[in-house]
Amino acid sequence: MAAPWFLYIPLIFALYIFTHHFFHKLRNLPPAPILNLPFIGHLYLLKKPLYRSLAKISDRYGPVVLLQFGSRRVLLVSSPSAAEECFTRNDVIFANRPHLLAGKHLGNNYTSLVWASYSDHWRNLRKISSIEILSTHRLQMLHGIRVDEVKSTVRALNRASEQRRMVDMKAVFFELTMNVMMRMIAGKRYYGENVGEVEEAQRFREIVKDSFRLSTSNMGDFLPVITWLGVGGVEKGLVELQRKRDVFMQELVEG
Numbered sequence: 642m643a644a645p646w647f648l649y650i651p652l653i654f655a656l657y658i659f660t661h662h663f664f665h666k667l668r669n670l671p672p673a674p675i676l677n678l679p680f681i682g683h684l685y686l687l688k689k690p691l692y693r694s695l696a697k698i699s700d701r702y703g704p705v706v707l708l709q710f711g712s713r714r715v716l717l718v719s720s721p722s723a724a725e726e727c728f729t730r731n732d733v734i735f736a737n738r739p740h741l742l743a744g745k746h747l748g749n750n751y752t753s754l755v756w757a758s759y760s761d762h763w764r765n766l767r768k769i770s771s772i773e774i775l776s777t778h779r780l781q782m783l784h785g786i787r788v789d790e791v792k793s794t795v796r797a798l799n800r801a802s803e804q805r806r807m808v809d810m811k812a813v814f815f816e817l818t819m820n821v822m823m824r825m826i827a828g829k830r831y832y833g834e835n836v837g838e839v840e841e842a843q844r845f846r847e848i849v850k851d852s853f854r855l856s857t858s859n860m861g862d863f864l865p866v867i868t869w870l871g872v873g874g875v876e877k878g879l880v881e882l883q884r885k886r887d888v889f890m891q892e893l894v895e896g
Contacts, residue, residue: 671707671716674698682709684863695719711863713739733759742868743856746879747886774825786824790817797833819849827893848889851882 674683686708687694695717698706704720718724727735736759738744740751748756754770757763773779794817801808816832823829823845831842859875861868868876 671705672702673707673709674702677709680711681864682711684710711860712865713863739862741858741862742876742879746876746883747852747856783825787821790821790824790830793820793833793835844885844889848882848885851878852886855879855882 674686677683678685686698696719698708699717699719704718704723706717706719708715708717716727718727738751738756738758744751744753744756747753751757752762754763754766757766794813798808798813820830820832823831829837829841831845836842855875855878859867859873861873861875867873871877
């Protein structure tokens, strides 16, 4: 009598692991954990906090490890010499950005400075940023804004100290940075005291909050089938967020 088909599953699985490991060595790739599961790769190794999981992998397999996160390859580098090799001597090779869902919807289909791959387009964006935003002359022109916002933050901290209130310094520095950026761009502040348009400020804060929440990597970036099936509604949320951002920015330009 023929053996049931499910008895062959362990054999097929073992054959998959062996052949994958054999061809990995044959191609002279960096070391990798042997157990590379079908579809999910090495995602099973990741636990919170993420940096500890990656540190354990590096301690076991070395300073340069090749991982497979679903459909994407990830190179884990954990030594200064290896990082220098990647980002100094081979910087152009590692200059491209991965095509993630957030870049598609929030980066105008990977054309913004943050999400664009290394190309003439990206170099032009960097040149414009260097001249119009980050040049010494431009920074000197905007010196007063930075000073004013820092003074405002110090006054707020002083009042909190007098009232013996606890302060989340991470939130304080975040609000300081956002106020400086938006005053440089639009001449408006949206956090803290002396906010001009309360409703507009509230919309902006919600957009920023949703941007941080939705732009982080999600499982759909590594397992495309999740995105195709619409599980989690991440892409739907990104589309709606992009619509809100476009409306808000258009109002700023017209205002």
